[in-house]
Amino acid sequence: MGGQDASTTTTRSFTTRLLTEETWPDFAALVEANNGVWGGCWCMGFHPQGVGAGRTVAGNKAAKQAHVRAGTVHQVLVYEGDDCVGWCQFGPPVELPNIKNTKAYAKELTREPDWRIGCIFTASRHRGQGVARAAVAGVIEAIRAAGGGVVEAYPEQVEARPPQRGAYFHTGPETLFEEFGFERDRQIAKWRWVMRLDVAG
Numbered sequence: 001m002g003g004q005d006a007s008t009t010t011t012r013s014f015t016t017r018l019l020t021e022e023t024w025p026d027f028a029a030l031v032e033a034n035n036g037v038w039g040g041c042w043c044m045g046f047h048p049q050g051v052g053a054g055r056t057v058a059g060n061k062a063a064k065q066a067h068v069r070a071g072t073v074h075q076v077l078v079y080e081g082d083d084c085v086g087w088c089q090f091g092p093p094v095e096l097p098n099i100k101n102t103k104a105y106a107k108e109l110t111r112e113p114d115w116r117i118g119c120i121f122t123a124s125r126h127r128g129q130g131v132a133r134a135a136v137a138g139v140i141e142a143i144r145a146a147g148g149g150v151v152e153a154y155p156e157q158v159e160a161r162p163p164q165r166g167a168y169f170h171t172g173p174e175t176l177f178e179e180f181g182f183e184r185d186r187q188i189a190k191w192r193w194v195m196r197l198d199v200a201g
Contacts, residue, residue: 012080012129016138019075019087024068026084027077028061030123036060037121038170043075043089046096046118076138078122078131085126088135089118090143090151099154100171104188113196114149120172132176140180140199148201153177157191 017023031037040057042064044050049063067073074091077084089096096116099105117139122131143151155174174184174193182195 014085014131014134015079016076016134017079018142019068019073019077021068023077023084024065026079027075027087028065030084030087030121031061034121034123043087043119043121046089046091046098046116047073048097050098074142076135076142078135078138080126086120086122086131086135088120088132088139090115090139091118092116101154101188101192105194108186111150113152115143115151115199117151117153117171119170121170132172133179136172136176136180140197143199144201146201148199151182151197151199152185153182153195153197154188154192155195157193161191 017026019027031042036042036057038045040060041051042057042060044055044060044064047063047067049055051060064073072095073089074095075087075089078086078088092114093112093116096118099116099118117136120132120135122135140151143149153172155172155177156169158169158173158175171192174195177195177197180197182197185194185196187193
């Protein structure tokens with residue numbers, strides 16, 4: 001998602017729904033309208049299969065749909081009216097094992113979280129309107145409804161960083177998670193942090 005999306009105040013009204021077989025067509029339409037998202041990942045990067053060598057766009061789509069059918073995906077979709085305009089992926093670590101900077105992450109790990117937040121995506125023409133904020137809010141409420149627990153996010157630091165021309169932070173900017181009370185746990189890359197929030201059930 002674009003960093004500017006998190007810092008813009010808006011009066012737009014969004015609703016959220018979980019990604020299910022019923023909402024799959026809405027999710028698929030958004031992905032297809034955006035070139036498969038990041039060259040065709042279909043939001044599979046955090047899943048066990050991952051993306052990259054040996055993976056195809058069609059294969060990524062089929063794998064994502066299989067996760068939806070099996071109930072092994074958690075994702076909040078954001079709607080403006082009837083149009084799906086963004087999402088935030090989340091899930092337990094077994095569902096989303098592929099985070100970046102894994103060696104640095106494991107080095108000071110004391111306990112795994114109950115939940116992870118993976119990628120955040122906002123349709124290009126809706127960036128800067130609060131979609132990402134609505135998505136993260138929806139995730140927190142979904143986790144609360146599921147019993148709560150420790151939630152981790154892996155955003156990028158924007159403060160004290162040179163301007164990122166055309167940057168697109170697929171795990172979100174740190175400032176967005178600060179709004180919801182997430183706190184820094186540890187640094188795992190020059191500009192990436194593990195942030196945690198304890199959500200009551």
